[in-house]
Amino acid sequence: xxxxxxxxxxxxxxxxxxxxxxxxxxxxxxxxxxxxxxxxxxxxxxxxxxxxxxxxxxxxxxxxxxxxxxxxxxxxxxxxxxxxxxxxxxxxxxxxxxxxxxxxxxxxxxxxxxxxxxxxxxxxxxxxxxxxxxxxxxxxxxxxxxxxxxxxxxxxxxxxxxxxxxxxxxxxxxxxxxxxxxxxxxxxxxxxxxxxxxxxxxxxxxxxxxxxxxxxxxxxxxxxxxxxxxxxxxxxxxxxxxxxxxxxxxxxxxxxxxxxxxxxxxxxxxxxxxxxxxxxxxxxxxxxxxxxxxxxxxxxxxxxxxxxxxxxxxxxxxxxxxxxxxxxxxxxxxxxxxxxxxxxxxxxxxxxxxxxxx
Ligand SMILES: [Cu+2]
Numbered sequence: 001x002x003x004x005x006x007x008x009x010x011x012x013x014x015x016x017x018x019x020x021x022x023x024x025x026x027x028x029x030x031x032x033x034x035x036x037x038x039x040x041x042x043x044x045x046x047x048x049x050x051x052x053x054x055x056x057x058x059x060x061x062x063x064x065x066x067x068x069x070x071x072x073x074x075x076x077x078x079x080x081x082x083x084x085x086x087x088x089x090x091x092x093x094x095x096x097x098x099x100x101x102x103x104x105x106x107x108x109x110x111x112x113x114x115x116x117x118x119x120x121x122x123x124x125x126x127x128x129x130x131x132x133x134x135x136x137x138x139x140x141x142x143x144x145x146x147x148x149x150x151x152x153x154x155x156x157x158x159x160x161x162x163x164x165x166x167x168x169x170x171x172x173x174x175x176x177x178x179x180x181x182x183x184x185x186x187x188x189x190x191x192x193x194x195x196x197x198x199x200x201x202x203x204x205x206x207x208x209x210x211x212x213x214x215x216x217x218x219x220x221x222x223x224x225x226x227x228x229x230x231x232x233x234x235x236x237x238x239x240x241x242x243x244x245x246x247x248x249x250x251x252x253x254x255x256x257x258x259x260x261x262x263x264x265x266x267x268x269x270x271x272x273x274x275x276x277x278x279x280x281x282x283x284x285x286x287x288x289x290x291x292x293x294x295x296x297x298x299x300x301x302x303x304x305x306x307x308x309x310x311x312x313x314x315x316x317x318x319x320x321x322x323x324x325x326x327x328x329x330x331x332x333x334x335x336x337x338x339x340x341x342x343x344x345x346x347x348x349x350x351x352x353x354x355x356x357x358x
Pocket of ligand 1: 048078079080127128129130134140
């Protein structure tokens, strides 16, 4: 009896180690829909949109959580979801690679992904069918943030999360869903969270805030982000804590990469945040567009009356997922990211139009 009890205790102890007390099962629903979003003032774009929005909804979970995601494909083409960064240990069939780990999810089908959120930090999810089109220029990407069971002292200081997903667009294929993204094509619009300046929104802060800026290379371009007036302490690369965090004021972010930067808001003013790769601050070659925004301290007035930055829309406190990150763990949609459904034209008709125009 005593031996049995001690065996039971060992078993219970092993289970406690394997399933941390903070881990929970979480079940989410995602649809994929054909929508149109406004990327820039002069660019409307057809997208494959998770839950109808670009960027996709925030998935915010805890280390060790058991995740189930039911994905329903309402579009006219097959898709999958790759959980970029997650290890899928003993679970490789959930890695989302068509023709390797699964058959792609066909139009009208639902597929359920099940995996443990093992890797912490800034991970993300994206389609893995025709990646150069679906991810490169059709908006099939979103953040999967996994909070570590034991956050570092630095992470605990954060008062505001700011998620920036950088990507690019090619106006030639704006209304040609199902084509584009060729390796020699040249994108001509560049965006933060799917919007090009002046449709980006300011990063609203107050003195004393500690911002955790999570930068994602969601597209196929390399970006070089400069935060005026502030140094970034780079703490994580691809969700992994750096053994020696380092300071930078300009940071390169390549395709697929993620960097986390802690920024102390200790310098009140209106400060540019922009990409130093010149074409990336244009809309179709016209300067004053692309990957550009402002760090805007509470109570600071613009220095000049016609400052274009002062005219940025400032009606979505969740543009950088800051509000969603404060909510309880879960899936968080953002109605501001929602597109309008593609209507009146079947894909076949659109395709016919495409062929006629070539
Ligand atoms: Cu896809």
